[in-house]
Amino acid sequence: MKLIIGNRAYSSWSLRGWLAAKLSGLPFTCEVVAMDTPEWISGAAKADMPSGRVPVLWDHATPVWDSLAIILWLADKGGHDRFWPRELPDRALCYAMVAEMHSGFGPLRAGCPMNLKERFPAFAPTPEITADVARVEALWTEARTRFGSQSDLPWLFGPFSAADVMFAPVVTRIDTYGLKVSAEARAYVDAVLAHPWMAEWIAAAKVETYPFDRYPIPGGVPA
Numbered sequence: 001m002k003l004i005i006g007n008r009a010y011s012s013w014s015l016r017g018w019l020a021a022k023l024s025g026l027p028f029t030c031e032v033v034a035m036d037t038p039e040w041i042s043g044a045a046k047a048d049m050p051s052g053r054v055p056v057l058w059d060h061a062t063p064v065w066d067s068l069a070i071i072l073w074l075a076d077k078g079g080h081d082r083f084w085p086r087e088l089p090d091r092a093l094c095y096a097m098v099a100e101m102h103s104g105f106g107p108l109r110a111g112c113p114m115n116l117k118e119r120f121p122a123f124a125p126t127p128e129i130t131a132d133v134a135r136v137e138a139l140w141t142e143a144r145t146r147f148g149s150q151s152d153l154p155w156l157f158g159p160f161s162a163a164d165v166m167f168a169p170v171v172t173r174i175d176t177y178g179l180k181v182s183a184e185a186r187a188y189v190d191a192v193l194a195h196p197w198m199a200e201w202i203a204a205a206k207v208e209t210y211p212f213d214r215y216p217i218p219g220g221v222p223a
Contacts, residue, residue: 001028003070006035006054007212008205012114012169015201016067017055019165022197024078028057034210068102071162083162090147094163097139097156101166108132112173116205123177136170137185144184154191168192172202 003021005014021028033054039045046052050063057064057073064073075083085091107128125133143156143163151158156167171192174181181189192198 001026001060002031002058003028004031004033004048004054004056004058006033007208007210008032008201009116009208010114010212010214011035011054012109012172013053013067014055015114015169015172016165017057017070018201019168019197020067020071020074020083020162021057023082023160023162023165024074025082026074026078034212036212036214037210067166068098071098071165075162083165085147085157085159085161090157093143093146094157094161097143097163098166100139101163101170105132105136105170108136108170108173112177112179114169114172115176116172116202117208119176119178121178123179125177125179129179133174133179133181136167137181140167140185140188141182144188154188156188160195164192168198 001021003017005011005018008014018030021030033045033049034040035054037045043052048058048063049056049065051065053065055065055067055070057070059073059077064070071083085094107126111126111129112123140156147157148155153159155161156163171189173179174185174189175193193202
């Protein structure tokens with residue numbers, strides 16, 4: 001299998017696809033296609049991207065695009081227990097959280113684009129961003145209280161799951177923009193950032209030299 005991703009520093013959906021591939025336990029190679037280049041803008045760099053977007057997983061001659069579709073495909077291939085809780089009540093909440101993250105939180109996405117190269121301690125969130133963060137924290141609290149707390153592991157449903165994959169870019173946003181969360185939510189943020197896969201991704205993101213001017217610097221000059 002080959003996973004095509006965009007810039008690690010900025011492509012939140014690529015991070016999800018890559019974490020899903022790691023979670024599957026299946027062998028894969030990774031190809032980075034730099035975004036915001038003349039080749040990207042013209043479409044010349046997108047020959048292997050059916051939707052014109054990253055990530056795309058090629059399983060031999062079969063393309064799978066969109067992070068959620070990649071999760072579902074890899075669960076079919078590598079085993080659903082790698083991605084979803086075993087018990088149905090747990091799995092129901094995990095499905096719902098993953099779907100809500102996939103389709104919602106527009107103000108948080110737009111106002112706090114993923115940026116693993118800078119930090120913005122003076123960032124002032126809008127009321128809409130604050131509401132999105134509160135909803136994220138409520139979901140995390142529900143998962144941890146009902147299911148995750150039954151395990152010694154720090155993840156949402158015990159073992160690292162599709163829910164942790166989908167919320168990983170939000171974790172980086174909370175850290176990058178200094179968004180206010182409870183001590184419990186901050187502990188989860190720190191645990192995700194310390195995960196070996198995340199550490200690997202972030203280290204690679206920090207040394208990228210691809211040009212990228214698509215996102216304006218929010219809240220002034222970065223720290």
